[in-house]
Amino acid sequence: MSxxxxxxxxxxxxxxxxxxxxxxxxKWRTALARVRQERSGAGMRLLLLSLVGFGFWSAIFGVSYxxxxxFRGVPDIGTLVATKLLAVLLLAFLGVLLLSNIITxxxxxxxxxxxxxxxxxxxxxxxxxxxxxxxxxxxxxWMVGLVALPIFTAYGMVFDGGPLYPLIVIAxxxxxxxxxxxLGAMLTLLLVNIFPARKTRDLLTLVAVGAVGGVVLLLRLxxxxxxxxxxxxxxxxxxxxxxxxxxxxxxxxxxxxxxxMNWLLRIGDPLPILLLWSTAGVLGxxxxxxxxxxxxxxxxxxxxxxDSFVRGGGWERLLAPMLRTSGPARREFILxxxxxxxxxxxxxxQLILLAVLLAVYVFNIQTLQLFxxxxxxxxxxxxxVFLNQGLAGFVLAAIAAxxxxxxxxxxxxxxxxxKSSPLDLRAMFWxxxxxxxxxxxxxxxxxxxxxxxxxxxxxxxxxxxxxxxxLFTMAASALALGLGALFPQFGTENAxxxxxxxxxxxxxxxxxxxxxxxxxxxxxxVSSYLQALAVGQEPxxxxxxxxxxxxxxxxxTASTVLPLRIGLKRLQExxx
Amino acid sequence: MIQLRDLSKSYGRFTAVDRLNxxxxxxxxxxxxxxxxxxxxxxxxxxxxxLQPSSGSVTIGGEDIQSxxxxxxxxxGFIPDxxxxxxxxxxxxxxxxxxxxYGQEGAEVERRMDELLxxxxxxxxxxxxxxxxxxxxxxxxxxxxxxxxxxxxxxxxEPMVGLDPKSARTLKDLLRAFxxxxxxxxxSTHTLEVAEAMxxxxxxxxxxxxxxxxxxxxxxxxxxxxxxxxxxxxxxxTGGEVPRSLQGMFDE
Numbered sequence: 156m157s158x159x160x161x162x163x164x165x166x167x168x169x170x171x172x173x174x175x176x177x178x179x180x181x182k183w184r185t186a187l188a189r190v191r192q193e194r195s196g197a198g199m200r201l202l203l204l205s206l207v208g209f210g211f212w213s214a215i216f217g218v219s220y221x222x223x224x225x226f227r228g229v230p231d232i233g234t235l236v237a238t239k240l241l242a243v244l245l246l247a248f249l250g251v252l253l254l255s256n257i258i259t260x261x262x263x264x265x266x267x268x269x270x271x272x273x274x275x276x277x278x279x280x281x282x283x284x285x286x287x288x289x290x291x292x293x294x295x296x297w298m299v300g301l302v303a304l305p306i307f308t309a310y311g312m313v314f315d316g317g318p319l320y321p322l323i324v325i326a327x328x329x330x331x332x333x334x335x336x337x338l339g340a341m342l343t344l345l346l347v348n349i350f351p352a353r354k355t356r357d358l359l360t361l362v363a364v365g366a367v368g369g370v371v372l373l374l375r376l377x378x379x380x381x382x383x384x385x386x387x388x389x390x391x392x393x394x395x396x397x398x399x400x401x402x403x404x405x406x407x408x409x410x411x412x413x414x415x416m417n418w419l420l421r422i423g424d425p426l427p428i429l430l431l432w433s434t435a436g437v438l439g440x441x442x443x444x445x446x447x448x449x450x451x452x453x454x455x456x457x458x459x460x461x462d463s464f465v466r467g468g469g470w471e472r473l474l475a476p477m478l479r480t481s482g483p484a485r486r487e488f489i490l491x492x493x494x495x496x497x498x499x500x501x502x503x504x505q506l507i508l509l510a511v512l513l514a515v516y517v518f519n520i521q522t523l524q525l526f527x528x529x530x531x532x533x534x535x536x537x538x539x540v541f542l543n544q545g546l547a548g549f550v551l552a553a554i555a556a557x558x559x560x561x562x563x564x565x566x567x568x569x570x571x572x573x574k575s576s577p578l579d580l581r582a583m584f585w586x587x588x589x590x591x592x593x594x595x596x597x598x599x600x601x602x603x604x605x606x607x608x609x610x611x612x613x614x615x616x617x618x619x620x621x622x623x624x625x626l627f628t629m630a631a632s633a634l635a636l637g638l639g640a641l642f643p644q645f646g647t648e649n650a651x652x653x654x655x656x657x658x659x660x661x662x663x664x665x666x667x668x669x670x671x672x673x674x675x676x677x678x679x680x681v682s683s684y685l686q687a688l689a690v691g692q693e694p695x696x697x698x699x700x701x702x703x704x705x706x707x708x709x710x711x712t713a714s715t716v717l718p719l720r721i722g723l724k725r726l727q728e729x730x731x
Numbered sequence: 732m733i734q735l736r737d738l739s740k741s742y743g744r745f746t747a748v749d750r751l752n753x754x755x756x757x758x759x760x761x762x763x764x765x766x767x768x769x770x771x772x773x774x775x776x777x778x779x780x781x782l783q784p785s786s787g788s789v790t791i792g793g794e795d796i797q798s799x800x801x802x803x804x805x806x807x808g809f810i811p812d813x814x815x816x817x818x819x820x821x822x823x824x825x826x827x828x829x830x831x832x833y834g835q836e837g838a839e840v841e842r843r844m845d846e847l848l849x850x851x852x853x854x855x856x857x858x859x860x861x862x863x864x865x866x867x868x869x870x871x872x873x874x875x876x877x878x879x880x881x882x883x884x885x886x887x888x889e890p891m892v893g894l895d896p897k898s899a900r901t902l903k904d905l906l907r908a909f910x911x912x913x914x915x916x917x918x919s920t921h922t923l924e925v926a927e928a929m930x931x932x933x934x935x936x937x938x939x940x941x942x943x944x945x946x947x948x949x950x951x952x953x954x955x956x957x958x959x960x961x962x963x964x965x966x967x968x969t970g971g972e973v974p975r976s977l978q979g980m981f982d983e
Contacts, residue, residue, distance in 0.1 A: 482834065483830075483831040483834060483835065483836040484831050484832055484833075484834060486831065487827060487828045487831030487832070487836075488828075488831070488832075490828075491817065491820065491824075491828050494819060494820060494824065495817060495819045495820070498819040498860070499819055567815075568813075568815035569815050569816065569817050571776075571779075571781050571809075571811050571815065572829065572832070572876075573832070574779075574780060574781045575779040575780055575781055575804060575807065575809040576804055576829070576832035576833060577800070577801040577802070577804040577805040577832070577833060577834070578832045579801060728783070730781070730782050730783065
């Protein structure tokens with residue numbers, strides 16, 4: 156050998172460290188490439204997105220603007236209520252952000268496919284931490300950002316924020332978004348280190364249980380009943396002091412709200428901005444220190460083995476005889492979907508959240524106390540029952556987003572098998588629709604019957620509710636499945652992230668627009684009914700009731716058939 | 732048994748497969764070769780009905796894959812190049828599921844399933860989730876899934892990747908036995924020795940078009956390459972013979 160081989164023991168100069176931007180380049184370049192692909196094709200998707208997005212933003216802005224304008228006109232307490240409202244909204248956002256960050260951090264820090272490459276490269280730990288934290292923050296916060304934008308705009312316009320107002324909002328929102336991301340990453344890091352052998356299944360169970368606690372805590376912190384019942388206070392002074400006092404002085408949501416409102420009300424108090432940025436800074440340092448100490452051990456433990464053995468399966472023995480009459484393809488398809496659901500902790504753990512959502516909802520209806528003490532007019536009860544429809548619809552849309560929207564995405568990289576087999580994709584699509592719709596319908600009807608029962612709804616309004624919610628459930632399922640096929644998330648590392656994707660947002664916006672439209676259409680006959688009640692007449696089922704229900708039925712049918720058709724067509728055309 | 736007529740596939744301005752004509756008769760093991768990016772996988776995925784052709788047609792056992800997809804696919808077993816399987820199903824559940832997609836179930840399926848799992852030495856793992864399988868085990872499971880419903884045609888993309896020598900040998904024997912009993916195989920591979928030893932006929936595709944097709948003798952005659960091995964012939968046809976200097980590659 157004429158030349159010596161490279162020395163294997165001599166010290167080698169460390170390579171220069173890549174910038175954070177370089178570390179994140181696969182992500183943002185992928186996002187850019189996706190945007191370019193969207194632009195070059197799929198014009199209809201873009202149009203649909205623009206329409207739904209514009210409608211949704213306009214609605215949020217319109218409602219916020221009107222409410223704030225009204226508050227501003229109320230002397231003395233109007234501004235206080237607007238401040239309180241912002242704090243409560245940001246508190247709700249904080250809860251959503253924390254949960255979303257825990258779920259996202261599990262993917263970005265421990266499950267993502269690029270991690271082997273990043274961890275095996277000579278990149279220092281701090282850069283990896285900052286890059287992954289940035290990725291987590293963007294992934295879990297963009298949706299909250301989109302919803303918050305029209306609300307902050309409305310505040311700025313109503314309270315004359317001035318040209319510097321957007322900068323103030325940005326200065327408030329950055330630490331507000333970073334803090335839950337750091338906390339989420341820290342919590343995930345600790346859980347992965349504490350529960351290595353039980354893997355993600357148990358980790359996510361813990362996250363779900365934690366979320367349960369979070370939701371309950373959130374409800375207690377908001378104390379909404381106090382705002383709704385000023386008569387519950389001993390005197391007006393107490394009500395004032397409650398409005399003036401912070402909801403919870405130790406939460407970043409309060410600091411962010413104060414910072415924005417201080418600017419809008421021309422109050423020169425630097426404390427909120429100091430609290431926001433210093434706490435975010437301290438949390439960041441603690442998070443980075445924890446990452447340096449625990450990340451590599453946690454990452455290694457997260458790789459340790461996967462599930463080998465099948466647990467449970469009692470439901471299969473129960474269900475298999477019931478499916479005996481359907482053909483082998485349909486039966487195995489349904490069983491396959493159910494097996495994948497119950498064996499994937501990222502999926503079944505969401506049932507816990509669903510149970511909490513439903514329990515909180517029924518609990519809230521029960522605590523309305525319409526029937527305690529004095530007699531509440533039927534007029535008022537009927538109005539509450541009618542509006543209850545909207546709330547139930549919202550809950551159903553959220554459930555559909557969690558469980559039906561991901562159905563096509565979850566076929567993912569295995570879709571080659573279905574497409575190369577003689578299985579009729581239409582039959583597969585319908586099977587997924589019915590598997591999703593049937594349980595959702597059971598939940599929808601139970602929810603409507605139970606809550607309307609608690610509210611002592613009249614037969615007329617009960618009938619309208621049941622018909623409306625049934626039609627809406629079918630439409631929401633179809634929208635979820637159709638838009639899930641239109642905006643699939645193949646190859647996702649964590650099923651819990653699919654509903655919070657861009658397509659998930661489009662689905663939520665579309666179904667809520669549909670819900671709003673249904674309520675507007677039904678408002679006229681219901682108001683006629685209420686007017687008749689108010690003047691002491693016997694209300695009957697008039698032509699306007701039949702007509703509006705027919706319009707609602709037509710609208711829901713269109714919202715069922717069109718998304719299913721579009722989704723199926725997309726699935727058939729999909730090239731893998 | 733497999734007929735490709737003027738088959739083309741374009742992605743925007745890029746043409747991956749350009750007016751490809753090919754015929755694979757019943758009872759033949761046909762090798763489909765080409766350099767990376769030549770259009771092999773695209774062609775096989777069009778045959779399997781996963782990609783829609785931009786133009787041209789694919790017929791399997793007389794059934795057009797576009798106008799009569801279910802009948803055409805019912806005759807087919809497809810083994811893709813990447814072994815993606817449902818990770819939360821056990822090996823046995825996966826095979827049962829695939830058989831059901833082809834409308835088959837019952838004792839006969841169970842018997843075939845056990846035979847195939849035994850053949851590929853997967854029996855001890857049949858009731859474990861596939862997420863715990865190695866790459867090679869998943870590949871063997873996929874091969875079993877393509878055979879479990881007794882197809883007339885098997886289309887297989889890079890079957891040897893990830894297989895240990897014993898499994899590779901088993902697969903070769905299985906494919907030969909399948910062909911000898913009247914089955915048809917279209918196989919893409921980069922392992923030229925395997926293609927040369929196993930295939931009745933070979934096609935070489937380059938830049939999406941057919942560069943040559945026939946038996947080894949036909950190929951040698953067509954390209955005036957008497958006595959050349961398939962590797963040399965392949966390099967000659969695909970322009971890969973340009974000597975490449977490796978000098979200096981590892982110099983500082």
